[in-house]
Amino acid sequence: MGASLTIGEFSRLTHVTVKALRHYHDVDLLRPAAIDTANGYRLYSTDQVATAQVIRRFRELDMPLEEIRDVLHASDLLQRNRAILAHLDRLERRLDQTQADVASLRSLLADPAIPPAVEYRTAAATPSFAIAEMVPKAGIDEWCAAVFAELYAALDRADVRPTGPSGGLYSNDFFEDAAGAVTAFIPIGDRVEPRFGRVQLVEVPSSRLAVTLHVGSFNDLDRTYGALGAHVAERSLGSEGPIREHYLISPADTDDLARLRTEVCWPISPVLDTNYLLEGNRPWISE
Amino acid sequence: MGASLTIGEFSRLTHVTVKALRHYHDVDLLRPAAIDTANGYRLYSTDQVATAQVIRRFRELDMPLEEIRDVLHASDLLQRNRAILAHLDRLERRLDQTQADVASLRSLLADPAIPPAVEYRTAAATPSFAIAEMVPKAGIDEWCAAVFAELYAALDRADVRPTGPSGGLYSNDFFEDAAGAVTAFIPIGDRVEPRFGRVQLVEVPSSRLAVTLHVGSFNDLDRTYGALGAHVAERSLGSEGPIREHYLISPADTDDLARLRTEVCWPISPVLDTNYLLEGNRPWISE
């Protein structure tokens, strides 16, 4: 039963602005201990100081108000600590990401864009274990990590060996919007039914592709996309279909980001691809 | 003279969403190379890929669009690099701050609030060198650093010694709103005219104060404010006037945040202060 404080006094004790306090009242995150019925004044108790400070600390760390509400209303300590730890983990990841972004930006500003070596290749249709889902752009790395773990577990369970590097199919929506369909796959030799979690048997379709090898962190993938996409566009080779990535050396294989190797594969039209024609192919004849 | 790309194609090359590209067009940050007059389609050139990627990288690092515009339109390299470095500095400070916030949050959640030792004291009116300005809450640390450097320089110039620790007067507005009036001061013995920068001669008024010593980083000052303010409120000692801080050991004296010592001084009413009365004072008699 602490003393009663006006909103201004309470603000000074807690270092939370008056506007913020009114907002927390509006969204029912921190209700004043009482309201003066005569004039509508909010009256806070000194007992509420600690709560307000906790809110302030979490907001300083960019925790959304909804999550702060969960922390404050957590029924048990376990649940509460889980919510807090989840946020601290997220912060840590963001710190790492920011540091990587800064390094990556420095290299973008320093290095001139080197025109990439582009190879043309026809990928044959391949039966694969695959997981296909709508994935938000921001969470793609975590999604891939989780999903490939599941795919490899499915291989183990089915006692099947991969017949090539793992890969991903990225719908146009994935790049154009904030989220889109992604298929993570691992090619297998035979048509085996997976029967494991979200894993399905999928035939990755055949496609004519322009391919560039991307060296290093996924943070810089956009540079390879830009270079390869420009290469294709400038030669008017573009075609429909999802963009592919092949994970030759993936985060599952190494912790050293510099050692990562990723093939970026841009779908191209065989009809317009001179190399393809020179190999004796006649794509306009129905296959 | 690169190839022409629709917004969707350009989006895939740059990893910038279509919505974001339209937004950048709206605010004139990245104008399409051409617009198809027949149907209003935006047409981008492959030459614009690098620019879009730079925008994306900076946005990833939370640089405001206005600042990105400055970077892109910078007339010379010097100006451009200055803008970039300023942002990287800010990021670095934010990383440090976040780490401090996390540590501070852990201690808030772990430690029970220890009731502080509160001392009552009457501060006499003191002529001081001072700088008074409206300061945004978020920038108070930087402001203090700059302003105290200026104040000490003024002391040097006037060949005057401080007669006590430096301090700050914080208006109520400073805590209640996002910004407010702050006076940074250094007490001096005599009334000397400073004649240096923003520095003025000010008499810090006398006041009856409840004082608590805050040990350690300014990040945790809110805890001392809460404890001291609650102490004052629960005894109904509160009075008008700005809150004071005295910087006994300040960042100018040490790099070790744990060694910082700050007195937080809450104005109280002498009439209601029993200690004051017991000392034989009779504040209701006009002074």
Add this chain to the structure above:
DNA sequence: TTGCTCCTCACGTCACGTGAGGTGGC
């Protein structure tokens, strides 16, 4: 009466995201 503190709308900020509803060429 002036100042001060509180109140409630209503609207602004920032950088997009989310539909709705419509067009144009294959």
Add this chain to the structure above:
DNA sequence: TTGCTCCTCACGTCACGTGAGGTGGC
């Protein structure tokens, strides 16, 4: 005709900040 990609509003999001205009007690 269906699908696909593009278009333009208009409104939503998140956590407040910014006034405007008004009240109530000293």
